[in-house]
Each structure stands twice: as structure tokens, then as C-alpha cells.
Amino acid sequence: MLSHTRVDKVGVEERVARFQTRSIKNEAKKQGLHMVLNMIDLTTLEGKDTPGKVQQMCYKAQHLHDVHPGLPTVAAVCVYPSMVAVARKALGNSSVKIASVSTAFPSGQSTREIKLSDTKFAVDQGADEIDMVISRGKFLEGEYNFVFDEIAAIKEACGKARLKVILETGELCTLDHVRMASEIAIHAGADFIKTSTGKIQPAATMQVTYTMLMAIKDYYDQTGIMIGMKPAGGISTAKLALHNLVMVKEILGNQWLTNEWFRFGASSLANDVLMQLMKTESGLYQSPDYFSID
């Protein structure tokens, strides 16, 4: 099943550097920034989260910058299972989806039973999407069947919810491992593969995102099946987000450029994108004072 695709890191770095010299201007920039906003999973995953925090974030998710009409909402909010009900209530009929982490996020160091009940709880509470973590320890031990089975089991527990599988690439260390983990996740039933929990560095580097996009491309070429991708953590500037979209476009194609197939896991990205959008329209460099934080 595993193709043992080899990945040369230096070669990847050079390829990625060329993506970063793409120049996105004017209409292309505006269009790109709109896409980025609509692809954001606005995230709060802190020990100190409260209903109040989540409610305010849900409002921001739907009202990014009302003073400027015509802006999209974000794609989803991403919270802990204990906050899903709060988010459901706060979002009401909005098209913004609710993604919940589960499976003993972020470490994944727990039993199968606990991870399953974590997932089922989140789904019952109203989550549209589940962001699970793979067992990195098991992966590094070489227990690939274990990793595969676990993902398949969680997928089943998701029911109608879409499953994002977090590889935690910062702990996998090499791009060969990232490629292998991507293939395991895809074959085991992931709807999305996701880079990181955002709790450790490095998180979503362009090299890692590139490697995962190539795994998705190869799978699509072989089967015709689309898989989504979500880089999370470390993408805090509009410029970096646009470079990621350049990668998606040039590797996978325009049909992946929607939030059905691509997401950004971010907390502070939205405001930088808004500032860039306003700058593109007015010609003036912006100040953070004019953009609400939540």
C-alpha cells in the first residue's frame, strides 16, 4: 500500500522558494485575499477558553470587518469538544461550520476508547468537522497499521462529520515521514489532511505543505478522488497565505481553491488579510487599531 515515495528536502526547499517569488498583484491579490478569508478556520484551543471567549470569536467569524461590505465569512470555527455547544448556539443558522478537535488533542496520548468517545461527544454536540491527531509515538515506532486502524475507527465515529487528520509534522521531523503519514491518513479515510496542532514549532512550513499537497495530487491522479488540505499554525501573514494558495493552484489546480478542499488553521491571519485588502483598495498602509480582535 505505501509507495515509499522518497522526498529530497533540499530539492523541496528550492521548489518552494520559487513559489515564494510569485508576484500576486491588483485583481489577483484582491481575489486571492477574499479566498483566504473564506478558507480560514478561526481557532481558539486554549486551556483558558470559556464560553465568553468562544462567543466573541463566533461573532467575529461572521463579522470580519462590517465597515467594509462584501467580505465573506470565515469557513469555520475550531474549538475543543466542550465548547461545541456554545459555538452551535452562537452561530445559529450561519454558514460558518464548526470544527472540533478530538482524540485527546493535542498529544493523542490516550486510549482508543477515550478517543472514540471524545469524537462521538463532539459530533453529538453539533460539530460539522472533526480534527483528530494521529499517534506520533506509534508512527515513530513503526506501528503503521496501528496508526491506520485508529484513523479508520475515528472516521467511522464521525458519521456525517468530515474528518481532518492532523499529522503533527513538527514531530515527524522528516519529509519522508510526512509523505508516508499523509498516505496512511488518506488511505484510512481522511477527508482532509492537516499539518499541525499549532501547539509546537515548527508547524505549517511551506515544505511540509508542499509534501502533503503532492501526496494528495498523486492520490487524485491514481483514483480521481479529491482530498482536502489544511496547513495550521505559523501562517500569520497574508503574504504567506497567498503563497500557499499559489502552491495549491499550481500543484492541484483551480478546483481546489475553495473552502471545501482547502483551509487555513489560524487565529491572527484574518486581520492581516483584512489590512492587506484595505491597503489594496485605498493605497494606504493600515494600522491594527482599525481592525477588531476577538
Next chain:
Amino acid sequence: MEILKTYKIYIGGAFPRTESGRYYPIVDASGSTIANVCLSSRKDVRNAVVAARKAFGGWSEKTAFNRGQILYRMAEMLEGRKSQFLEELTKQGSSKEAAAQEVQESIDCLVYYAGWADKYQQIASSVNPVSSSHFNFSALEPMGVIGMIAAQETSLIGLVKLLAPAICGGNTVVLAASEALPLCAVTFAEVVHSSDVPGGVVNILTGKVSELAPAMAAHMDINALVSESLGELNKPLALACVDNLKRNIVYQQGTTQGLPNITALQEVKTTWHPIEQIGGASSSY
């Protein structure tokens, strides 16, 4: 009314005073005090070594070309501040001619080693024709943190000619200035600081050689000790170096500079890799 300069030391890219709070005066020929300089302590040496160790990874991993560019930038900065150094040298007793020569020599020394940074490896490395089917090569790597005592009879060139080959080769340095003529060492730290040299790569202390040299010789996280002959201190320093097998390098006074000054502070690493010999394909064409 002139604003007088305060002479501090240079550690980790900052200019602190000695943690000991002590000083000693530098007096001109007529007996008036030119400046009070820091009488650095063992703890300053300790702090400098921590900074130098921290900076070593980044500095040694820069491209050789980049290190060369930075050394060249130091020459640019020194050239720009020529008059300041001329003044300090004459204050400390140099004639105008000797001062001008010393500054020019120092600039030229920096340019010289800037040019070596990306070349010494090609000259001193080798591919070794071993008798088994292996690709075998020897390359140089910097030793690490180098403790240095500047030549004592000059204020500037004695420091520059030790420092340049060490950092050219990717090492980081903790350097004690000339005890009697320390002023240019401190101003040179400013040249270093304005040349894109990362903090901690060069650390410069002023004070008593009899205090600072033994502190460096005994420090377990310094990889080599470099100086010119320090007379009676030589033997105790050599003995102190033995605890962590520090490389102890004592130059004859007035040694000319060149490639050996760089390679003296490099380790040699030899690597083997198999060469597969598949098939009968010869290199016939």
C-alpha cells in the same frame, strides 16, 4: 565641551560594564587619566563564554562567503573610523606615523582574511585515494569557542591579527585586550558591532592578563587558548589547559599571518562513503 567616552566591555552583542564594578585607569605620558576601563573578572569571562557558545552554531553554519562579506564589512567600518583610532593610538603613546601604519595594517588584515573565508577549505581539504571502494574526503571544521589574549604591546593590530583568522574559520571568540593599551579594543568592539557580526561571535574584555588568562585556561567550555608568549604565565596556563585538553597555541612574537593561523583553529573531519561498482561498464568512450 567634549562628551567623554565611557569604555565598557563587549559581551553577547551588548556593551555592559564588568559585573565586578572594578576599574583601572589608563594614564598618558604626562600622568593625566585618559580613561577608566573595566577591570573584568572571571564572571565576565564566564558570561562571555556562554554568549560565544550560543553564537557558535549560527556563525559556523553561515556560508563561508557570508563570513567573508562580514569580515570585509568590518574593514569598511574600520576604514570609516580611522581618525578615531588614530586619536586613541596617539593618546596611548604612539607617534602619528606608527599609528597610521597600525591602523592601515589592521584594515589590510581584515581584508586579507575576508578573502580567505571561502578559500581555505579548498586548499586544506583533500579527497583521499583509499585502497577500498570508498569515497573518502577530509574537510576542516571550526573548533568552537576560542579564548584569546591579544598581543600586549599594541592596542589594535595585536588584537585584530588574532581575531580575524579565528572568526574567518567559523569560530567564536572571547578575547582579552592588551592590559596597558586597552582603548582601541573597546572601540574595535564598536566596529564589530556595526558590521553585521551576530552578537556573541566576538566578545572583548579589558583587564589584567594575570586574572583573565588563567580564567580562560581553566574554563571547561573553551576549546582552545591562543596568545603570544606571556613569559612566566606560559607554563601555568599550559597546565590549566590540560583539564579539557584545550588546544594551547602560543605564537612567537610578530608571527606573520596566513593560512596556518586559520587552520590552527580547525579540526579535520574525514568521511567515508561506499562507491558501488556495478556492472562491467568502463569509462570507455
Next chain:
Amino acid sequence: MAKKNTANSQTEWNYAASPESTSHIRLEKKYQLFINNEWVAPSSKKYFPTINPATEDVLAEIAWANDADVDLAVKAARKAYTEVWSKMSGAERGKYIYRIARMMQERAREFAVIESLDSGKPIRESRDVDVPLACNHFFYYAGWADKLEYAMPHKKPEALGVAGQIIPWNFPLLMAAWKIAPALAAGNTVVLKPAETTSLTALKLAEIIKDAGLPPGVVNIVTGYGDTGAAIVNHPDVDKIAFTGSTNVGKIIQRAVAGTHKKTTLELGGKSANIIFDDAPIDQAVEGIINGIFFNQGHVCCAGSRLFVQENVADLVIRKLKARMESLYVGDPLDKNTDIGAINSKEQLDTINKYIKIGKAEGAEIYQSDCSIPSKGFFCKPTLFTGVSQSHVITQEEIFGPVLTIQTFRTIDEVIQKANNTPYGLAAGVWTDKGSRIFNLTTKLRAGVIWANTYNKFDPVSPFGGYKESGFGREGGVHGLSAYLK
């Protein structure tokens, strides 16, 4: 689980035009010859236009040096050598060369824009590759000027005297740097002729030579056509000829100097093999193929123009190659998103098209990417030919354009023999995950530069040059000095 392709074909995201600004560059309408740090009118009184191959607009008029002009330049170089340059200490010489390097860095963007306008190469390449490498080449060799005894141990090295240098149009500024820097560091003076389609960056370099205060006559730039080059080659008072260009012209030069005292180094054409094994990191190998043949529109002497792919991964590699070609943008060299710029001249485009025609006539299967190309200017789509063998003309002769031939192989023996089975020997690429295999191939491939798991990498310290009819002599590193010393 099956998430079928619910295609959202409504999202079309295209890159907007992103032109590099040209408002800050300074170009004269007419350029004279640069002799003795002066701008001197050609005694031929003749000028020729240099055009932008992307738009066919005239950029400037360039002086056409004849024999008398070349004689003037050589005399200036000789005088400067005898009276000034050979008497100067190495350290002083080095300082002049450092100045040139630093000034080039200060004016880097202007150089990059003019290079792209004159040669047709994308601004991204001239900005990110050509100009930085050229600056670094001067900076590197500046450091050798006072260390020559290390380059030639057991000898007291001496300069040769006056070096005549003729450079091509594919990397105009970089080739000028590759020639001038080591010659000066070794203590020679120079008469350099840039290619007739790309004189501008050499002439801008002349401005820096003057601003840097280099003594007059140390570097002289004489522009013109092949006859100007011949005049340099044939001049009796030139001690050394350095030439980069086609193998044909290289042979003409070598015949011209036969029996004379002149030393030569030649860096000529190639038909380099790029070899992909089944255990290669395939996606990076595909990048390497693209880089190897389409970088700089394929106008690269060491281009990986013959692809050898192990048969069991051939379909995979070719499929990925074609898909990757679709994301290459061919267009205005001054647009920052352009990957492949204009072909340097009408003449070269005709040559490339001639070979494409031959390939088709020979029965090879052609594939070209589905991109649009501008209607004006000289452009060629990235092209590949499959179904070819060693005996096809297009796998034997150098095309010097974005055209790749693809052959399969089965065993290591076979690919080594086929890779070597050519009169050329400039470079080769080897893609495999096995280190021991890399070293096996690097010992057996008859080429001057072997790139393992990479391609088209250049650095001032890395010696570059060919075997067999790809020329002799090496440029770069300590090796590059011996060509200019005795």
C-alpha cells in the same frame, strides 16, 4: 469515504501582470568602445542596434570595433599591464576588485533589469541568479589576488599579460564576471568582447570599472561581431585567449592560435545527460529536469538536454513532467511571474525551430505545453520529444533551446555507455537515493560537472568546465586561477 470530484470550476484564479519597474535604469542611446577608461568612438564609424528580443524594440546603438580599434585596446591593456598592474601588489589589486564587487551589488537591480531587456531572460532569473552570482564572483576572486602562491605551490606564480576574452549571450553579465575577475586577480589586463546581441550589461560594468578607479587600460570592452572577436584572437600581442561559446567557433579559435605562444581555455557546447533512476525522489527529479532544460530558455551550455529515465518509472516521470510543464509561464521577461522568457534572437529561434522540424521528420513524438505565447518577439514553448534513440539527430546535436529529448534505459551499464556516447562532455545529472550509486556514476561519467540530485547549480568556488569537445580548462575556485598564471 469516496469524495468524488465535486468540481467547483467557477474559481479561476489567474495572476495579474506584475511588471518590474524600469523607470530607474539609465541607458544611453548610443555606446562607444571602452578603452583606457574612456569612451572612444570606433574608427570604423559603424554602429549596430541591440534589441529587446521580447518586443523587438531597439534598446541602444552599439559601436562596432574593427581591427584598428582592437589594436588600440590591446595596446592600452599592454601599457597598463607593464607600467601599472604588474607592479601593483596583490593586496592592492584585490582592493580594486572588491570595489567592483561592492558597486555591482549597489546597482544590482539596474543590472538585472537591463540584462532581461537585452537578453530576454526572465527578471526573476537575472535578479535572483545572474546578478548575485556575478557580484559574488568578483568578491570571491578579489580575495585571491594576494594569495596566488597558495594557488600554485612550489612556484612563484606570474600573470600571463594581456588576456583576450570573448563571451556568449546566454549569461552576459555572469560570463563577463567569470572572465574578468580571475584574470584581474591573477594580475592580467583584459580586452573583452561581449556577444553582439547582449552588449549592454558589459558596458554598464565598464561604468563601474571607471567609477571604481581601476587604472586605465586594465579592463577594456570592445563591442562588435565575430570579426571583432577574430581580431582579438589574431592579435599578436595577446598572451591568452579565453572563449565561451559554440564548439564550432571554439575550433576556429584553436586553429587560429595553433603554433603561437597564446594559451587558451575554451568552454563550449554540450548535450548533457540527465539520468533518473527508479529510486530517485521522483518529484524533485522532475523539478531537476525542468530546471535542467527550461531554465534560461534552455540557453545553457550544460543544459540537461538528454533525459535518460529508467524504464520502470518512465511513464510516471513523463506524466509528471508534462503536468509540471503546464504550470510554466512563458511571456514577458520583465513580468515577475514569467518562468520562461524570450529566445535571445531570431537566429536562435530559427535554429531551435529547425531542430523541432527535424525531430518531427525523424519520427519522434513531440509534446509542447498548452501555454499561450506572445505574438510579438521571439518565443518558443517548452517542448519534449519521446520515442528517440541515440541515433536521432535531435539527441546528438546541441539545440540550445527549451527542447528535451527523452530516452529510457534498463541497466546502469547501458545508461553510462549511452551518456558517454557523445563527443561532448560538459555536465551530467544523476538522480537516485543511493549514495554509493552516485559515486559509481560520478567516477564513470565523462563530464566535467556531475550534479547528483540537483542540477544547474553554480558557485564561484566550484570549478566548471568540460571534457572532450565541450572544451578544456576550468572556471571557478582555485582551479580557475591556473588558466591565468604561469
